[in-house]
Amino acid sequence: MGQDDETSGDPPATAAAATAPARRPGSRQVRLAALLFLLVVLAAAAVRVIVASGPPTWDELRERAGLTNRDRLIIGVKDDQPGVAQRLENGAFEGFDIDIAYMIAEDLGFDAPEVTLLSIESEDRARRQARDADGSFVTVDLVIASYSITEQRRDQGVVFSFPYLETEQSVLTLASNPRQVASLRDLDRAKVCTLGTSTSEQRLREAGASPIGRNRISECVQALYDGEVDAVTTDAAILAGFVGPRPPGELPPATKLLRRKELRHWDIGAESAEKWGVNTGPVPEMRDLVNLSLYQSAKGPDGDRWKAAFDRYLASEQQYSNPQQVAVGRQPEPEEKVEVRQWPWERWALPSPSRPRSGVPTAARGPSRRNRRSSGC
Amino acid sequence: MLLLVLRLWRLSRQDMPTMLLLVQYVSPLGLLSALLIALVWAFPLVVLVLAVLGRLLQVSAPERFDPERSLLAYGTVRTPGWVLVAAIALATLTWQLRFLPLLLMLSLWLLALRTRLRHPERARRLLVTGLVLPVVAAAAILAWLAPAVPAALRQGEVATALLLVVPPLGAVVLTGPVPRPVAPVLTRTLAYTVAAVLPPVMGVVFLRVPLLPAVAVEVGPEAGPVREVVRGEAVTVTDRMTIVLDGRGEVRFLPNDRVRGQLLCPDPGRVPVSRVDVYGWHVEETALDWMIPRQPVGRPDPRCLGRVPAPGPALPGTPGPVLPGTPGPAASPPSPGPR
Numbered sequence: 001m002g003q004d005d006e007t008s009g010d011p012p013a014t015a016a017a018a019t020a021p022a023r024r025p026g027s028r029q030v031r032l033a034a035l036l037f038l039l040v041v042l043a044a045a046a047v048r049v050i051v052a053s054g055p056p057t058w059d060e061l062r063e064r065a066g067l068t069n070r071d072r073l074i075i076g077v078k079d080d081q082p083g084v085a086q087r088l089e090n091g092a093f094e095g096f097d098i099d100i101a102y103m104i105a106e107d108l109g110f111d112a113p114e115v116t117l118l119s120i121e122s123e124d125r126a127r128r129q130a131r132d133a134d135g136s137f138v139t140v141d142l143v144i145a146s147y148s149i150t151e152q153r154r155d156q157g158v159v160f161s162f163p164y165l166e167t168e169q170s171v172l173t174l175a176s177n178p179r180q181v182a183s184l185r186d187l188d189r190a191k192v193c194t195l196g197t198s199t200s201e202q203r204l205r206e207a208g209a210s211p212i213g214r215n216r217i218s219e220c221v222q223a224l225y226d227g228e229v230d231a232v233t234t235d236a237a238i239l240a241g242f243v244g245p246r247p248p249g250e251l252p253p254a255t256k257l258l259r260r261k262e263l264r265h266w267d268i269g270a271e272s273a274e275k276w277g278v279n280t281g282p283v284p285e286m287r288d289l290v291n292l293s294l295y296q297s298a299k300g301p302d303g304d305r306w307k308a309a310f311d312r313y314l315a316s317e318q319q320y321s322n323p324q325q326v327a328v329g330r331q332p333e334p335e336e337k338v339e340v341r342q343w344p345w346e347r348w349a350l351p352s353p354s355r356p357r358s359g360v361p362t363a364a365r366g367p368s369r370r371n372r373r374s375s376g377c
Numbered sequence: 378m379l380l381l382v383l384r385l386w387r388l389s390r391q392d393m394p395t396m397l398l399l400v401q402y403v404s405p406l407g408l409l410s411a412l413l414i415a416l417v418w419a420f421p422l423v424v425l426v427l428a429v430l431g432r433l434l435q436v437s438a439p440e441r442f443d444p445e446r447s448l449l450a451y452g453t454v455r456t457p458g459w460v461l462v463a464a465i466a467l468a469t470l471t472w473q474l475r476f477l478p479l480l481l482m483l484s485l486w487l488l489a490l491r492t493r494l495r496h497p498e499r500a501r502r503l504l505v506t507g508l509v510l511p512v513v514a515a516a517a518i519l520a521w522l523a524p525a526v527p528a529a530l531r532q533g534e535v536a537t538a539l540l541l542v543v544p545p546l547g548a549v550v551l552t553g554p555v556p557r558p559v560a561p562v563l564t565r566t567l568a569y570t571v572a573a574v575l576p577p578v579m580g581v582v583f584l585r586v587p588l589l590p591a592v593a594v595e596v597g598p599e600a601g602p603v604r605e606v607v608r609g610e611a612v613t614v615t616d617r618m619t620i621v622l623d624g625r626g627e628v629r630f631l632p633n634d635r636v637r638g639q640l641l642c643p644d645p646g647r648v649p650v651s652r653v654d655v656y657g658w659h660v661e662e663t664a665l666d667w668m669i670p671r672q673p674v675g676r677p678d679p680r681c682l683g684r685v686p687a688p689g690p691a692l693p694g695t696p697g698p699v700l701p702g703t704p705g706p707a708a709s710p711p712s713p714g715p716r
Contacts, residue, residue, distance in 0.1 A: 027553065028437070028553070028554055028555055028556045028557075029556060030550070031550060031551060031553055031554070031555050032555040032556055032559060032563075034547065034550045034551065035547075035551060035555060035563075038543060038544075038547045038551070039567075041539055041543055042479065042539070042540070042543060042544065042547075044536070045535075045536040045537075045539040045540045045543070046476075046479075046536075046540065048536035049475060049534075049536045049537055049540060049650075049651070052536070052650045052651075053650065054650030054651075057648045068682055068683070069682065069683045069684070070684075071684055071685065109682075341648045341649070341650060342648060343648055343649070
């Protein structure tokens with residue numbers, strides 16, 4: 001091969017090379033056109049693939065969300081909703097929201113000891129203001145506090161993640177109350193307690209009831225026990241926790257209810273679903289990370305985490321709330337696909353983008369939370 | 378040389394004392410190997426493209442192919458065949474899979490042009506190299522790549538699909554001369570374009586190659602807890618100091634008796650953009666990447682993120698781990714309680 005340099009100095013060879021195709025000038029034109037076309041296409045394609053940056057990686061998302069050098073993740077949660085989020089006497093939290101909070105925190109790169117949970121009131125959820133141990137207000141990173149996604153809240157600037165639970169509005173009355181509640185209209189002229197900034201309040205007004213707003217649902221239930229109100233209405237998943245008995249041996253909650261009576265959970269045939277979402281704050285990357293976590297838990301290979309939390313807390317309450325469904329037993333479909341750039345082996349094999357499995361309060365994940373003996377308080 | 382100096386200049390964030398310190402400690406051999414590894418793909422590209430353009434000019438307009446006046450012609454004539462073979466072999470190993478069809482096209486094109494020049498009178502040989510071989514090769518490689526093309530289209534990666542499909546087809550039509558008047562202008566323009574575009578691209582690639590190992594150094598008093606984790610690039614360790622270039626481009630001199638531990642942070646490299654693979658060979662992997670096993674990238678050690686590791690289990694009666702700047706242990710992690 002190395003010797004063919006001589007061809008340039010070999011007149012018969014070059015002449016033949018030149019004359020043979022010259023007989024067909026058309027083919028040269030075609031070839032030139034093909035070459036130019038090819039050059040344009042290949043240059044464009046090569047530039048495109050070389051400069052393509054694709055979606056961000058998990059690390060890039062974390063960096064842009066400001067999580068890179070953080071030692072702690074602060075999450076605002078409710079503290080008086082049995083089964084959803086309840087603070088116990090020893091200061092620990094438990095409930096479905098809490099497990100979801102730890103799941104999301106784990107996917108954001110924070111193990112359980114690196115997560116701080118702070119109690120948050122309903123009206124502070126939009127502003128993400130929670131009180132810490134000293135009583136001073138702290139802006140939390142995420143709010144996971146039975147927070148329904150509504151257009152009105154979105155318009156006010158709240159940034160929601162994908163929904164993580166779907167439930168509906170329902171009503172709680174004393175079991176001794178003869179009033180039958182099949183719809184909100186049955187509460188006409190009744191005194192009905194609900195959360196001050198909740199989605200239920202407006203519907204109550206429309207139904208002709210006189211709503212009484214409280215800041216905490218436990219205050220509403222206490223008012224119901226005390227006969228100050230006829231009914232309590234809010235999301236079924238929240239109310240269901242008050243209906244059944246507290247399992248024996250469980251640590252007492254920090255918020256204690258007095259003069260407890262037997263309650264009844266009513267299905268009011270609410271059509272509109274209450275979808276709970278995470279308030280992720282204004283940084284879009286934070287929302288993307290939370291959405292990615294929810295997407296992974298819905299579609300990823302370790303999708304049992306959501307189900308485990310649901311079974312542990314909400315599914316076990318169902319028997320006391322029939323026929324009202326506590327919540328839909330399937331994680332709501334993510335609204336869109338969340339793309340991150342991953343290594344091929346991560347896409348083929350892996351758990352979620354962040355981790356080898358570790359961490360979460362696995363010890364706290366029993367197969368079933370409650371082992372109740374009988375109904376009634 | 379310019380590239381090497383520029384690389385150090387970038388590493389020092391344009392700070393002269395830092396750069397001089399780096400010059401003092403960074404080994405020239407390390408710099409050269411980084412340069413070689415990062416830019417090895419460019420050599421076959423230059424050799425093959427220039428050889429193809431030279432031969433195209435020679436076949437199309439032999440009277441304009443003057444090795445004494447044209448650098449392109451001179452280079453073509455002086456490049457021995459074994460260099461071309463070596464370039465093709467090197468490219469096979471170091472080009473990403475998505476550019477291998479392009480390599481095939483260049484190789485077949487070059488082979489056909491050279492055959493046309495060397496054996497213009499042997500019609501059968503011309504037919505084999507000019508038509509049969511490209512058709513067979515195109516059919517073979519397209520059959521091999523067949524699953525990747527629909528996958529690329531499904532992922533919306535039209536450019537990747539084009540890179541896989543078009544070059545083998547091009548090899549079939551390109552194996553002859555182009556119109557005589559156009560050939561000199563065309564080849565010269567393309568040669569100049571390559572000469573103009575490639576150096577900046579190589580420069581950009583090289584400036585991003587890591588030169589020093591990324592480390593996380595735990596710093597704290599000898600008896601007490603780790604106070605800080607310095608994340609950066611290890612410049613050197615002397616008998617008194619550990620010198621680290623931190624993430625902001627600042628040089629940190631850490632006394633060795635305060636260094637509690639050191640950790641090598643893996644360089645994950647660039648996460649591929651494309652999602653397409655051919656029988657498990659990802660299109661952004663070179664043959665070398667594919668053949669040599671690599672360490673999978675897991676979750677980085679928290680210290681590599683600059684986090685101070687949580688102290689061990691606290692003794693009973695001692696306060697829990699309260700880290701500076703946090704609002705305090707308002708909630709402990711969920712204790713399962715006596716269920």
